[in-house]
Amino acid sequence: MQPFNTPAFLKSASAFDDQTAALGEVRPHPTEERLLQLGHALMTELLDVIADTALEDYQTILGEALIGAFHSAAGRIERDADRARDAMRALDRDFDGSEAADVELQEATAKARAGDAAARTAELVRDAAAHCWTVSTGEVWTAWRGSRRGSVLTAAQLEAKQAIRSLRARKSGEADPGGPVIAFRGAPSADTAEDAGRIFDALNWALTEWPDMALATTGAKGSEKLAIKWSQQKGVKLILARADFDAHGKAAPFRANDDLIALEPTCCLILAHSLDEGRGSDRPFGPAMNLGQKAIEHGVRHVAIRARAA
Template sequence: MQSSAPFTFLKSSSAFDDQTAFLGETGNYPTEAALLQLGHALMTELLDVIADTALEDYQTILGEALIGAFHSAAGRMEREADRARDSMRALSRDCDGSEAADVELQEVMAKARAGDAATRAAELVRDAASQCWTISTGEVWTAWRGSRRGSFLTAAQLEARQAIRSIRARKAGEADPGGPVIAFRGAPWADTAEDAGRIFDALNWALGQWPDMALATSGARGSEKLAIKWSQQKGVKLILARADFNVHGKAAPFRANDDLIALEPICCLTLAQSLDQARNAGSRPFGPALNLGQKAMEQGVRHLAIRARDA
């Protein structure tokens, strides 16, 4: 395990601090800097305690569980705030102008605002722990379910199905989901330093071509985790089309490609084999990556296979 890198937060002012400054009637709130430091400290303490012990074999499970706990808490508090907003709408609709009704409405409004602040606080701790996790271990964390808003520490993450709905809504004139989508699939064993360098080169090229791009991938281990790490470092929106093995069985990685194509990507990047030939011993090219390239060409979408620098 790598030791934790120095971790400082230099943001002089924050939306969270501005948000909570108007909630004095519900009590004092910790500052954003304090919450970020908490997330870092919790992850650092976990990694330090289990280092060089038998629990280090379970480092990934424990680290992801810690981050996921705050992600789950944020979701629960957000749902409570949404319920309070539903009550606000009902009370506003049925308000009879009495003092009692007005007091009840004000209380529900305060509950909704407090829920929003609590949700954001949990998200800040989650994002700081996630960033510390990546810096310390080189691994990246992505939410198993649902979308995740971005912060100055992380880019936004969307579920593929939600992004597909947004694209359809945009065509109907209802919404605009953002910039062009770049899809990427790669072999799980293509995770060497050479692979990472060329994946980053390809993604940097794409970002230069389409500065407002979003990266879409299935989030599989290996090369696709490297692509996710790149998106976090660059602040690029991430769209995850996860393979659902419970529903689709062995066909799941290929059904994920259907979701990627449904996002109407402007370009598909693939890496079906490691650029380090020693890693490819006994391995066929990664079928889902080949399949995405084939689907892209069938749909008239630009497809680029990532190759070694001298290839």
């Protein structure tokens, strides 16, 4: 296992440490550095225990379950904090100036703030475990449902449908989802070192052109997982338009392209087949070709990723 190197700026008080210190709790909170070390230690211990055993065949399920457990915990705690905020708003609206009402409002406020800190705690452990998982196995973890905030170790992640709603809200003046969207679709077989290099080259070019970009993809295996890994390394916001096979069957990968186009991307990057000559004549990946065609139909700039010139 590779050692976990805590970023230098986390070795002193962080924003999380300041947040928990401001709560005024008698019992101290663990520091951000210790929480990151905890997430790393949990994942390292799991991988060490199951390595070279019969459970190694189930490594992906077990590893993702560990990360997902903290993701689920963060969501549950955040919902409790939201309920406390709802209570705060109601108490503030009906405040009558009495001492009892003041105490009740303070208690609801304290509960909401404590919940926010606890949810952030679970997110820090989750992200550290996910970072260790990627470093150790080369695989990337993404939340199956919902959006998540990013940390110093991972980029934020949004569900495509939520991002689409935000785009529509922006048009009506209600919200602004952020910078330009760069969509990417690639063949599952394009997962070699040669493919990774060219995918990263293309994404680095896009980041230079649009520094505040968000990356949109379906999260399919192979080249799209490599793109997700790039977004985590660069701290670029990730939007996932997952293919819904339960709802759309074999058409799901193509329906996911509709969601990518609905995000109104500034540019679509596609990689229809592996660029590694060792893979032989790789059949073009239909969904990637389809995204390129949809981009043309909607007047969206699209770039096909190609091998380096000889």
